[in-house]
Amino acid sequence: MTLVQRLVAAKGAMDDEFAVECPYCGEQTTLYLEADVQGTLIQDCEVCCNPWRVEVWWEDGERYVAVTRGDGS
Numbered sequence: 387m388t389l390v391q392r393l394v395a396a397k398g399a400m401d402d403e404f405a406v407e408c409p410y411c412g413e414q415t416t417l418y419l420e421a422d423v424q425g426t427l428i429q430d431c432e433v434c435c436n437p438w439r440v441e442v443w444w445e446d447g448e449r450y451v452a453v454t455r456g457d458g459s
């Protein structure tokens with residue numbers, strides 16, 4: 387399942403925080419992304435260590451994140 391939610395848009399901050407829900411264990415965690423990160427990356431869940439496929443894109447000046455399963459299951 388995909389969850390897209392922007393947590394903090396701190397003015398002047400270079401990093402953004404996103405509230406994401408692990409597609410494996412359902413744990414809600416905070417994902418920190420540096421300002422220049424976009425595209426697709428793989429990151430392991432801090433709780434269950436399964437691989438996330440993290441998609442990052444810009445739309446109308448806002449950055450969005452989608453987390454799906456990285457192993458195709």
Ligand SMILES: [Zn+2]
Nearest residue numbers: 408411431434
């Ligand atoms: Zn997990």
